[in-house]
Amino acid sequence: MRRHHLIAALAALVLLLAACGDDDDTEGSDASATTLAAAEGAPDLMVAAPAIRVPAGPNTALYLEITNQGTVDDRLVAVAGPIGEEIQIHETTTDDEGRMSMGEVGGGILLPAGETVALQPGGLHVMILGVGELAVGDEIDMELRFEVSDPITVTAPVRDDIGSGMGDMDGDMDEMDGDMDDMDDMGEMDDGMEGSG
Amino acid sequence: MGQIRTSRSPRRARLAAALAALAVLAAACGTAAGDDDEADAIVDGTWGVLEGIELAGPTPAPEFTLTDTEGRPFDFAAETAGRVTFLYFGYTFCPDICPVHLAQLAEVLEKPGTPPNAQVVFVTVDPARDTPEVVRDYLDSFDVGFIGLVGTLDEVEAAQAAANVPVAIVEGDGDDYTVGHAGQVLAFAPNGFGYSVYPFGTRQTTFAHDLPLLAALTEPGAIPGGTES
Numbered sequence: 195m196r197r198h199h200l201i202a203a204l205a206a207l208v209l210l211l212a213a214c215g216d217d218d219d220t221e222g223s224d225a226s227a228t229t230l231a232a233a234e235g236a237p238d239l240m241v242a243a244p245a246i247r248v249p250a251g252p253n254t255a256l257y258l259e260i261t262n263q264g265t266v267d268d269r270l271v272a273v274a275g276p277i278g279e280e281i282q283i284h285e286t287t288t289d290d291e292g293r294m295s296m297g298e299v300g301g302g303i304l305l306p307a308g309e310t311v312a313l314q315p316g317g318l319h320v321m322i323l324g325v326g327e328l329a330v331g332d333e334i335d336m337e338l339r340f341e342v343s344d345p346i347t348v349t350a351p352v353r354d355d356i357g358s359g360m361g362d363m364d365g366d367m368d369e370m371d372g373d374m375d376d377m378d379d380m381g382e383m384d385d386g387m388e389g390s391g
Numbered sequence: 392m393g394q395i396r397t398s399r400s401p402r403r404a405r406l407a408a409a410l411a412a413l414a415v416l417a418a419a420c421g422t423a424a425g426d427d428d429e430a431d432a433i434v435d436g437t438w439g440v441l442e443g444i445e446l447a448g449p450t451p452a453p454e455f456t457l458t459d460t461e462g463r464p465f466d467f468a469a470e471t472a473g474r475v476t477f478l479y480f481g482y483t484f485c486p487d488i489c490p491v492h493l494a495q496l497a498e499v500l501e502k503p504g505t506p507p508n509a510q511v512v513f514v515t516v517d518p519a520r521d522t523p524e525v526v527r528d529y530l531d532s533f534d535v536g537f538i539g540l541v542g543t544l545d546e547v548e549a550a551q552a553a554a555n556v557p558v559a560i561v562e563g564d565g566d567d568y569t570v571g572h573a574g575q576v577l578a579f580a581p582n583g584f585g586y587s588v589y590p591f592g593t594r595q596t597t598f599a600h601d602l603p604l605l606a607a608l609t610e611p612g613a614i615p616g617g618t619e620s
Contacts, residue, residue, distance in 0.1 A: 315487055
């Protein structure tokens with residue numbers, strides 16, 4: 195009896211939480227998710243929802259989510275691709291006065307074992323400098339390079355609706371000041387922000 | 392029978408607990424979820440009507456004059472009277488947050504039923520790189536109707552100060568510098584007063600919700616959702 199109730203309540207909660215992140219839903223792009231074979235005592239990375247914003251200015255950004263299903267931490271250390279003069283790993287942070295700025299993340303992005311790290315607007319992102327012309331619907335192969343794991347190539351569609359619905363950024367923006375704890379928090383945020391989680 | 396009765400009560404208690412949990416969660420995922428996280432200087436819930444962050448009181452539109460992308464002077468307070476104006480300070484090298492705001496606003500303004508007198512004004516905080524042509528080209532990617540303003544560094548800094556946002560600062564040097572700038576969109580009603588701001592992370596539905604409420608504020612002293620104060 196009690197178990198049934200608990201299960202029902204939990205199911206309701208799960209449904210609600212799922213619905214919670216869903217209202218900006220657009221097309222997902224999980225099709226390009228890639229999994230490396232799991233190995234004992236190794237990171238096991240899965241990349242989901244890669245997307246590049248159609249450039250308006252000289253630069254643009256690549257977003258995606260990386261889940262480390264393994265038992266060992268890894269690190270995203272570089273990204274390479276056929277577009278842009280330079281590709282850097284960046285983080286947008288907010289200072290005490292509400293000023294938002296971005297800077298290169300030295301040493302790359304920690305991918306803790308058992309966690310998902312989301313690169314999403316207003317936080318971590320891959321900045322593509324001098325990107326040139328891209329059109330919505332283009333698909334770009336981007337190679338992600340890691341400290342431990344072998345490189346993973348993902349196909350990122352060019353989109354004009356990344357973050358345009360926004361939402362689920364309901365954490366205190368002031369806390370997003372760029373230390374590792376906050377990066378962990380970012381990774382745990384509801385992935386419904388772009389509706390493509 | 393007795394056994395059934397005794398089990399009902401805890402069952403109800405559990406149901407009640409589950410419902411309470413659901414209610415809390417439902418509240419947490421509401422569209423105004425960001426409201427209580429906001430900046431210290433702002434007292435939210437002044438009118439309890441707008442989904443953006445409500446200011447402590449109506450705030451006059453800032454007085455500054457810059458130059459639009461066609462080279463004409465643009466007196467902000469004068470040119471925005473009679474319209475809902477969303478004001479944003481950004482720069483075209485910005486790949487992460489500026490496009491989110493501008494894409495959101497473009498989509499909101501394109502929606503059927505949107506008040507026709509709404510406009511977006513983008514002020515560059517990076518006049519060294521953002522020439523009028525560069526700004527025009529950038530804004531056209533979102534909406535050809537967006538107004539772009541440029542000026543000297545002193546002028547755009549004065550504009551930010553007038554709008555009461557943190558003045559942008561250049562970070563790094565050489566050609567690869569970035570600019571830290573205010574993350575929020577400011578909104579002004581047709582009566583020339585601001586009632587709310589929209590921090591980065593605002594939902595598009597929040598802008599869509601507030602736009603008609605702001606558009607209705609045409610008279611001096613009007614308050615959101617109400618009559619003259």
